[in-house]
Amino acid sequence: MSLTRDMVEGLRIALGESRPLPEPLAAETIEPPPKRVFPNQYQRGAYAAKAAAHTTALVGIGNVGTRYATNVVLQFQAELAVAHAAVAAELPDGWATENGLLSLKSRVTDHHEYLLRPDLGRRLDEESLALLRENATTGIDVQPILADGLSAVACMGSGMELLEAFTKECRQRGWSVGTPMAARYARVWLEDEVGETVGARVACILLGERPGLGTGDGLSAYMVYEPRIGKTDGDRNMMSNIHARGTRPAQAAERLALVAGAMLEQRTSGVDLDLSGIQDRIGDAAGGLREPQVREQLVESGP
Amino acid sequence: MRLAATIRGTSYRFASVTEVLAKANPPKSGDDQAGISAKDAVERVAARAALSELTLADLRENPVIPYEVDELTRQVEDNLHDPSYRAISHLTVGQFREWLLESTTTGSTIRSISRGLTPEMVAAASKLMSNMDLMTIGSKAEVVVRANSTLGLSGRMSSRLQPNHPRDDVQGILASAREGLSFGCGDAVIGVNPATDSAESTVEILRALGDLTTRNGIPTQNCVLSHVTVQMRALELGCPMDLMFQSFSGSQAGNEAFGISIALMDEAYAIMKEKTSNRGPNFMYFETGQGSALSSNAHHGADQVTLEARCYGFARRYDPFLVNTVVGFIGPEYLEGGSQITRAALEDHFMGKLMGLPMGCDACFTYHADMNQDELESLEVLLAAAGVSFLMALPVGDDIMLNYQSSSFHDIPSVRRLLQKRPTPEFDAWLADAGIMDGDRPGERFGHAEVIR
Structure with a gap:
């Protein structure tokens, strides 16, 4: 027997032979932990209640060891699922046509490519360009474009309401409004090519914004004077968080029309546009802060 | 060749x-x-x-x-x-x-x-x-730096507490900060991305954070991540500023898009050296991230890993206290999903440490990237195992202002427990004193935000 083999054998004996762990303890009935419900006003601690007056951040949620309570995990997973579902959603084929809109598409061919190639999402494909040239009214004051952006859910949710309200606001001001249209796989800058093609003085794209936790229904609007390929972000004005629980579509439409009016009057947009005369009436389009997203309880377990 | x-x-x-x-x-x-x-x-x-x-x-x-x-x-x-x-x-x-x-x-x-x-x-x-x-x-590649506390020692992993608020509501920021502190987070910095990029707002937040850490005797650093020129004005107005922040890109043209140059950063560094409230010698904080040069069309045909390393070549000039690579925020058109984000995080940590920088990482994803929560938690463990100096800490990892998902108040103590890591020695002593930690275990007051006055 070698020395090493003796040592290994000795170790086996020292480490409990065929039972390297002690026998388990006898099982005792485990008391259920205190009920934790999130977010539930009357069961929250004083700290969470006080914090809630100032922030929508998830604070005062306690801990289990160093981890989350089950109810917090489920709420969080539901919020994540809502955001991911909004990103994954696509405008169904025929959605635009069914809603009486001219159906356009960018140069992107599928949803995966849409996420990876913003450059392709900024240009129309040839078919759409031909369709636009044949069917769209040209030489207009304002061209609204409804689009999916990063949330087709938002586009299908408040999109038509916002488009119709904005169109109405523009007409009431005596402006000519372009053919109603919706674009698929669209990025913000797509409004440049569309607006240039139809000869619009102002183009305004209304598109689903990048979802946040628990939200996927917000629309943003980006507006540009004299749309041309090559315009940059500094040439645009924007408004965000347009949906039923944020800035409501009717109110957003009025604010957008005020900004469009300023563009038509001053013949410019973006950083050069002076909004001081209307800044009290246009919300975050004046460069103000976005309202915090109100959290909703998403999970109710049990019957 | x-x-x-x-x-x-x-x-x-x-x-x-x-x-x-x-x-x-x-x-x-x-x-x-x-x-x-x-x-x-x-x-x-x-x-x-x-x-x-x-x-x-x-x-x-x-x-x-x-x-x-x-x-x-x-x-x-x-x-x-x-x-x-x-x-x-x-x-x-x-x-x-x-x-x-x-x-x-x-x-x-x-x-x-x-x-x-x-x-x-x-x-x-x-x-x-x-x-x-x-x-x-x-x-x-050990890198140890010092401000009010000592970061990067062996067996340590720190965190940036990130109590952002979409309207800069100071009470809202403090509510998140207290919660994070009660989970043992914030030993690298309590750092706020402001919604308003104004000197007055920067001063207001820094004073509130300064009061909080002074009142509770917390050995850490405070920072408001406004543009460097805004922070320079804030210093003139008078406020306690422990760390001065700026985002970097990997080319001169990329930095011009961020509104900075070497001359400007040299000036900022000199002012900070004179006026900082921290004991030093390190007092700068930089953020980087693969893809930033390309996003401003300033990449000169170079790949995003090499451009990222060039940020570190610039950062090295200022002996920073913190360098943070923000890997998943830029979106899937630069880092498609979990495997690319994981790879980028480990590359950036490696490159920065090799160049002598105290590298932390904002391990994160946006909701349109192909990454899930489990992959994010795995990445946190990989980074900690690789010796990352610090990770981010947010309430449930949710940034309510910037709308993305990062590491959480609960993740930091979990990762520390898994890998036998502790916060900075100074902060560790404070946590024990406050009853938040008991050695390497959660103490009686762990998660009790109300004990932070």
Whole structure:
């Protein structure tokens, strides 16, 4: 027997032979932990209640060891699922046509490519360009474009309401409004090519914004004077968080029309546009802060 | 210098060192978007084979952006530490990789040559490494810095508490800050991204955070991450500023898009040196992230890993207390999903540490990237195992202002427990005193935000 083999054998004996762990303890009935419900006003601690007056951040949620309570995990997973579902959603084929809109598409061919190639999402494909040239009214004051952006859910949710309200606001001001249209796989800058093609003085794209936790229904609007390929972000004005629980579509439409009016009057947009005369009436389009997203309880377990 | 390799009888030739570096890069959607990546996996390996034969001197002599057109290239070249450079310049990239991996190569030997490394050299080395190679070397390259507390010691992992608020509501910011502190977070910095980029707002938040940490005797640093020019004005108005922040890009043109230059940063550094409330000697905080140069069309045909390393070449000039690579925020058009974000995080940590920087990482994803929560939690453990200096800490990882998902108040103590890591020694003592931690275990007041006054 070698020395090493003796040592290994000795170790086996020292480490409990065929039972390297002690026998388990006898099982005792485990008391259920205190009920934790999130977010539930009357069961929250004083700290969470006080914090809630100032922030929508998830604070005062306690801990289990160093981890989350089950109810917090489920709420969080539901919020994540809502955001991911909004990103994954696509405008169904025929959605635009069914809603009486001219159906356009960018140069992107599928949803995966849409996420990876913003450059392709900024240009129309040839078919759409031909369709636009044949069917769209040209030489207009304002061209609204409804689009999916990063949330087709938002586009299908408040999109038509916002488009119709904005169109109405523009007409009431005596402006000519372009053919109603919706674009698929669209990025913000797509409004440049569309607006240039139809000869619009102002183009305004209304598109689903990048979802946040628990939200996927917000629309943003980006507006540009004299749309041309090559315009940059500094040439645009924007408004965000347009949906039923944020800035409501009717109110957003009025604010957008005020900004469009300023563009038509001053013949410019973006950083050069002076909004001081209307800044009290246009919300975050004046460069103000976005309202915090109100959290909703998403999970109710049990019957 | 030979820019070619043959694989199974097929010869691959490359036109420049920049092309070799780009094609040797592991797949990144940003390089695809820029049209500079290898056309397939075989060409990628051929580029790596060619790269492995280049010497570190070849890389110094062929920066991805020429000396004449870019001040970052000039800054690196003009300040390179010659004795360190001469110790390694003859090695090929392949030999350099092996030298780094050798058991006899320690943190202190790495430090001895660190100042002789250019960004192109560390980027090149990363391209010949697997994730575990990157972690193995990252964990060896010890970087210790000091402000009010001491960051980066062996067996330690710190965190940036990030109590952002979409309207800069100070009470809302403090509510998140207290909660985070009660989970043992915030020992690297309590750092707020402001919604309003104004000096007055920066001052207001810094004063509120200063009051909080003073009142509770918390040994950490406070920072508001407004633009550097805004922070300079805030210092003139008078406020306690422990760390001065700025985002960096990997080219002069990229930094111009951020509204900064070397001259401006030199000025900011000098003002901060005079007026900072921290005990020093380190008082700057920089954020970087692969893809930022391409996003402002300032990439000069170079790949995003090499450009990221060039941020570190710039950061090194200011002996920062914190450097944070924000890996998943930029979106899937630069880092497609979990595997690319994970890879980028480990590359950036490795490259930064090799260049002597206190590297932290905002391990994160946006909701349109192909990454899930489990992958994020796994990445946090990988980074901690690789010796990352600090991670982010947010309520449930949710940034209610910037709308993305990062590591959480609960994740930091969990990762520390898993890997036997502790916060900075100063903060550790405070946590014990406050009853938040009991040694390496949660104490009686763990998670009790109301105990922070």
